[in-house]
Amino acid sequence: MKIIVCVKQVPDAKDVRLDPKTNTLSREGVQAIMNPYDRHALEEAVRLKEQHGGTVTVLSMGPPQAEAMLREAVSCGADEAVLVSDRAFAGADTWATTYTLAMAIKKIDDFDLILCGKQAIDGDTAQVGPGLAERLDIPFVAYVRKINNCIANIMQVERLMDDGYDLLEVPLPALFTVVKEINEPRIPSLKGKMRAKKIDITKLTAVDIEADLEQLGLKGSTTQVVKVFSPELKGARAILAGTADEQVTQLYDKLLPLL
Amino acid sequence: MDxxxxxxxxxxxxxxxxxxxxxxxPQRAELDETEGYPRDILTAIAxxxxxxxxxxxEYGGLGGGCFEIVLALEQFARGCTGVATAFAASALGAYPILISGSEELKQKYMPAIASGEKLAAFALTEANAGSDASGIQTTAVLDGDEWVLNGTKQWITNAGEAQIYTVIAITDKSKGPRGATMFVVEDKDPGFSYGVKEKKLGIRCSSTRELIFKDCRIPKDRVIGRIGMGFITVMKTLDQSRPGIAILGVGLGQGALDEAAIYAKQRVQFGKPIISFQAVQHILADMAIQVEAGRALVYSAAKHIDAHKNDMSKASSMCKVFATDMAMKVTIDAVQVLAGYGYMRDYPVEKMMRDAKILQIYEGTNQIQRNVIGQELNKEYMRA
Structure with a gap:
């Protein structure tokens, strides 16, 4: 089974500060880590490889510094690492990012499964996984909490819902985004670390992936961040008192006019 | 220090x-409380x-030496000496095969030990054979193509958890020290069972039980090295393994120093953090000096052992005595710095103090180590 895991380098949430002037994330001096949900996606891919054989390729779009994160992914069991990096990608929103990743994956060409974290902890959009699946025109399941089996190229997965889970069967190739409940990521092994130190990371530019420059980066983005702010809490709050029966009556009286 | x-x-x-x-x-307090075996941690280590x-x-390992295992053990012991002991016990059980075993035995057992798929354990101690190893009463008698073992080993670390046991037994009582032989016993061998789990002062998550051999039959080819060479294998094994115990003292001492220093910065009395008082600073300074001295000695001894296979005893014993006596003192001091809180089980230092004591006792008491050092000195100065 050939698995691609999309990983993103994000600022360490333990260490995040907002720039008081611009209201944007201050990345200066903040340690960069692998997006925690992507770590679960990587672990699941490595477990699938251990179970079914195959290879795991980690793929990231990001600045050259993201190489450190890709090496860490190799130390945790990935076989190959691909970094898609170009100044032309700067300022990409999820629309432009999925375009770039899709072009890179078309370049890699050969895969049975793509795994992503359910979202990145910096942007929190949860759009890149589904967007990428649309671009590649393959089936997609979000919030996967368990992969049960894979029989005759059909994978049975559990999708975490608010009130339980959905059991789904999905033909491969497909893309899943995973939740943290899916597994406990491993600690890098010594042999993995030694391999990670030596491995050649494949580096692809905009030209390498044959991308249309108009669709990349800020230019290719359909959304612009104008302002980041915490919404003010509005609306009156009331705390009801009395016995449970009295409180229910009071609540009923308050809600009735709203219907 | 670098x-x-x-x-x-x-x-x-x-x-x-x-x-x-x-x-x-994160798990050490619960493991101490429940005395549960740290299986998931050992799996992660594997x-x-x-x-x-x-x-x-060539046997599936990474090809390092005493120094490399010392580096890993130091970290584990900083967290929990019990977990570190459970890990180290497998190496102790494996050394006799590595040191004296035939190529066949090494090929058969080492790859599974190297991957952590199987654990090993070392069985020397008996009720009447502790510091005096010549008191061994377990016997092995050759019967056709099988050895038949009878007797009981006591306080065996990893007993019941390991699959591979290296066991010393008397094969010819008339030959004295040349009458003991080491064998490999597997967990499923007929006539082999375990006693109850011992209740200990410290290192509670490590398993300590008896090995009971009642007409335990094992194939003839399970002899480690030559018949009658058991004591020599035991001595070489312990020379090789003792820095592994010494470094547990260093890791434990470092863990205690870390806890004490962090607490002293946070704890305010008389309007100031107690680390600002010279009385506390001096305790911490002495702890730091001793931990660093212990580390320097153990690292040096481990490197010496890796380079001089035929001259290990004195270096091995010296680092074991120094670093484990140090750990006892440093952990007592850590409890003193945390004072009332340190005495409570809510903080890790009382466990560290309980864990430290075993280091002065097992793999040869520190008194026996001083005997070894003394005898080596006697030899050295006889030549002078």
């Missing part, structure tokens, strides 16, 4: 540190390739 580790050695430290910080430290550190590459 000990100028190679890149590979630094990787060992980093992997072991991550396991310690992410798995061992997956991280650390069981193979000291095993040659």
């Amino acid at each position: 000990y100028f580790l190679s890149e590979e050695q630094q990787m060992i430290v980093d992997v072991a540190r991550q396991i310690t910080d992410e798995m061992i430290i 997956k991280a390739d650390l069981y193979g550190l000291y095993i040659p590459e």
Whole structure:
């Protein structure tokens, strides 16, 4: 089974500060880590490889510094690492990012499964996984909490819902985004670390992936961040008192006019 | 202090540190309380390739030596000496095969030990054979193609958890010290069973039980080395393994120093953090000096052992005595710095103090180590 895991380098949430002037994330001096949900996606891919054989390729779009994160992914069991990096990608929103990743994956060409974290902890959009699946025109399941089996190229997965889970069967190739409940990521092994130190990371530019420059980066983005702010809490709050029966009556009286 | 580790050695430290910080430290209090065996931690250690550190590459290991395993053990012991003991016990059980075993035995057992798939244990001590190993009463008699073992081993670390046991038994009582032989016993061998789990002062998550042999029959080819060479294998094994115990003292001492220093910065009395008082600073300073001195000695001894296979005893015993006596003192001091809070089980230092005591006792009491050092000195100065 050939698995691609999309990983993103994000600022360490333990260490995040907002720039008081611009209201944007201050990345200066903040340690960069692998997006925690992507770590679960990587672990699941490595477990699938251990179970079914195959290879795991980690793929990231990001600045050259993201190489450190890709090496860490190799130390945790990935076989190959691909970094898609170009100044032309700067300022990409999820629309432009999925375009770039899709072009890179078309370049890699050969895969049975793509795994992503359910979202990145910096942007929190949860759009890149589904967007990428649309671009590649393959089936997609979000919030996967368990992969049960894979029989005759059909994978049975559990999708975490608010009130339980959905059991789904999905033909491969497909893309899943995973939740943290899916597994406990491993600690890098010594042999993995030694391999990670030596491995050649494949580096692809905009030209390498044959991308249309108009669709990349800020230019290719359909959304612009104008302002980041915490919404003010509005609306009156009331705390009801009395016995449970009295409180229910009071609540009923308050809600009735709203219907 | 910078000990100028190679890149590979630094990787060992980093992997072991991550396991310690992410798995061992969060679980240690519960493991101590429940006396449960740390299976998931040991599995993580196996997956991280650390069981193979000291095993040659041809048997599936990473080809390191005493120094490499010492680096990993130091980290584990900083978190929990019980977990570190459970890990180290497998190496102790494996050394007799590595040191004296035939090529066939090495091929048969070492790869599974190197991967951590199987654990090993070492069985020397008996009710009447502790510091005086010649008191061994377990016997092995050759009957056709099988050896038949009878007797009971006591306080065996990893008993009931390991699959591979290296056991010393008397094969010819008339030959005295040349009458003992080492064998490999497997967990499923007929006539082999375990006694109850001992209740200990410290290192409670490590398993300590009896091994009971009642007409236990094992194939003839399970002899480690030559018949009658058992004591020599035991002595070489302990020379090789003792720095592994010494470094538990260093890791434990470091853990106690860390706890004491962090607490002293936070605890306010008389309007100031207690670390600002000279009385506390001096305790911490003495702790730091001793831990660093212990580390320097153990690292040096481990490197000496890796380079001089035929001259290990004195270096091995010296580092064991110094670093484990140090750990006892430093952990007592850590409890003193935390004072009332340190005495409570809510803080880790009382456990550290309980854990420290065993280091002065097992793998040869510190009194026996001083005998070894004294005898070596006697030999050295006889030549002078």
